[in-house]
Amino acid sequence: MPPSQTHPYIPNAVSETKQEMMREIGIRNIEELYADVPQKFRLKRRLNLPNKPKPEHEIRRQVEVLLSKNRTCLDMPAFLGAGCWPHYVPAVVDAIVQRTEFLTSYTPYQPEVSQGMLQAMFEYQSMICEITAMDVANSSLYDWASGVGEAVRMAVRLKNRNEILVPKIIHPERLATLQTYVEPLGLRIRPIGYDQRTGLLSLNALRHGCSDMTAAVYVENPSYLGFIETQVEEIAETAHRKGALFIVGVDPTSLGVLKPPGEYGADIVVGEGQPLGSHMNYGGPLLGVFACRGEIELIRQMPGRIIGMTTTLDGSKTGFCMALQTREQHIRRERATSNICTNEALCALASATYLALLGPEGLRELGETVMVKARYAMQLLSEIRGVKAPVFESPHFKEFTVNFDKVGRTVRSVHQTLLKHHGVHGGKDISHEFPELGKTALYCVTEVHSEEEIERLAQALKLVLREGRG
């Protein structure tokens, strides 16, 4: 920068300070500190980006103008879910995660000075264990999708088998991520079909497909398409009979009303923690939930950071520190259980705060509320001629399929009119993901959707479809 200038983020940029420090070091020019960078690689021009530092006022204007080009789910009723869900985030959650003692700290490598974050992470892990009924949880992975990848890799390490069974009804992005994570292992991913009427996993196909080559059976509950997989006990039994692990993916907001996976035989639980107190943020950051049973063989193969309770060396006080670090990359290097280092700790803190606010009754009420509202939406939409909601005859949680086969228009066309003329954003078009389901969309309703918004959606859809092909 020109010698007369400084920058608010760089205290020593003031020319006199630099001169003083350079004198101390014994150099005349900063360039001397770069003397060992070969000239031929040096950038001989300036980087081609905005040259001057900008005052905060200008930055704020510029970025706010850009952001104002977005419409948010507060500007229009939106019925999108599919792995990132609109839920209300209490103000106190945002206030806690913005405490700069938490926000601006690093991974707690020095536990004595980081007890706050360590205890909060222990509490997050503990509450995840309570809602999933598992013994141990880690302090977060990146998201549900990569969590499935890590869970499957863990199963392969434990079982030394080279096949994995997944439901055909799975989020395509999760499947794609899983494929990326296991490709180097040469693992075979076998999709298991579903019952056309209910959407539930075909137990026949599962029994047929599950063998002593199977490292794990993975299911999602509620499923990607929103229905509740009611046969989880049978699936667990089938997997275990063949010596495979049972991995369950969950939307944790369902666990106040649905049986926790730990009570139906899950060995590993993964899921998306974003709905527990994190905003959608255009899909990131998210929060990978990861929990497993308490056998030491399993714990030793877990990916990610785990916080444990301990005492001070003199035994006078309890405290918290990272546990079982010998699994991790900074100690075990190429033999680590995963390469993960930076995780989503702050989102885990949000979840701990959120779960503490809700409490047991709140979590149950949340589950019930979204079920009531989703069902209300399904009922209203079903009354529209030509619309079928849901496609499957199964109980649903907060998402459900809406089929438009009988209205003679694509989902895209219906949704565009809905948005353009009625200011309502429809669900996710899944016509290309599951062609066998026809012209179908995945809708999501949570506690944030008011009855009026749901009625507005139904009204608008009715109008859109009446307008016909126009």
Add this chain to the structure above:
Amino acid sequence: MFKQACWDEPVILSLGRKGRRGCILPSVKEETRRRVGDVLATVPSKLRRKGLPGLPELSEVEVARHFTRLSQMNYGVDLGFYPLGSCTMKYNPKINELLASGLAEVHPYQDENTVQGILEILYALSRLLAEITGTHEVSLQPAAGAQGELLGALIMRACHKLNGDIKKRTELIVPDSAHGTNPASGTMAGFKIVVVPSDQNGCVDLKALKAAVSERTAGLMLTNPNTLGIFESDIGEIAETVHEAGGLLYYDGANLNAILGKVRPGDMGFDIVHINIHKTFGTPHGGGGPGAGPIGVCKELAKFLPVPCVNYDTKRRRYFLDYDRPESIGKVRGFYGNVAVLVRAYTYILSLGVEGLEEAAETSVLNANYLVKKLSQIRGFELPYDKRRPRKHECVFSVKTLYKETGVRALDVAKRILDYGMHSPTTYFPLIVDEALMIEPTESVEKEELDRFVEVVKKISDEAYSNPELVKKAPQNVAVTRLDEVKASHPKTMALSWRMHQKRNVIKAAVP
């Protein structure tokens, strides 16, 4: 004198009282309830939760107090000096927090017409990062540096696969001074790790590298400046050696801060580069995350980047998510990346501009070399490897002499630094330095604070020589004294969750 807050704050699961609530949910009209009937009854009884989860019952007041108290027992950049080597703990501007919150209620599957603003930011950011790193195209998808590394290694794999020699190219080379994530990521991507030693200058031993490369080499992962803070001046020859053997060169971006605007990884011959957004571009680490780990690649490798990439349609004059990339390796996570973090980075880059970024690089290097000069004069502290050579953004000291002469180890020094109200440097890394203290001041520190740090270290050295027990008993001024990490990890005593603790009841202390 510094004293960290010390609340004897119980574990939250043991707090509260029946009937309390911290949050009232949006209501449902009675009419709606009547209309839909008993929704829970639609779920088969065997699938319903029996009994409530073991969460605490607390008012909002108690929750706010609990976590605020915990926050007071946590040290962050906003409290003071945080010279944690390799972690680039620079200041996290508040304006970035404020602006990023504007994205809170945007859903990733919204119609593209309703998200043109954020797509424009992401596209612009990817171009800025490509220019800064000297790469052709950047993917913003990876959630963290390590995920960027995994993605990079998978791209190497995809490239060799396309060339038909993935069966042959099974080895990934990393220096012995590399971050632990490098070998871990390489293994996850299916490679066998080959470690090359450092030479007497702390840099990659060229002879050893030449001996290590072969037709089995998939690539090399390298940090430059390396983890000693030394610039690998032989980078030209290193790149040539790896490329001639048919391997690809991967840049671990952990230390990018030192060279912003000075020299670009792409120009040094690196084919794949990851960027630790939460290090170089000033976004907060959040006590462990979230960060973001975009990767940039050279033109030949761009086709392998994960889907979707953010692109601009010049004809229709709009931004869009580009899924049409048939050679793509697929996805490494859901959606598009840690977008809220990326927005902060965009704002950060705009705030600094080229002049500011260069200033950040230069000042971080100046600060580190200032510490080299000052700390070298302290008894028991030595700078291993070439002392005349300037360091870049960080420096690594060895206290093995101090240890030999007083019994005080790097760990003890680190703990004692906490007592003086500062965070300690990274310890015992890189592995090639005995009793290592890895110090990265960053540009976000004033000279007076650097001088205070030097004073603190000098005092600790004096204490080590006069009263070593004092240092070995540190810390005393923070929330807890040294913790029993063995107890935390031992199968007989581990308590990894509240329920495990209650079941086993093995962690007992005078103050629970």
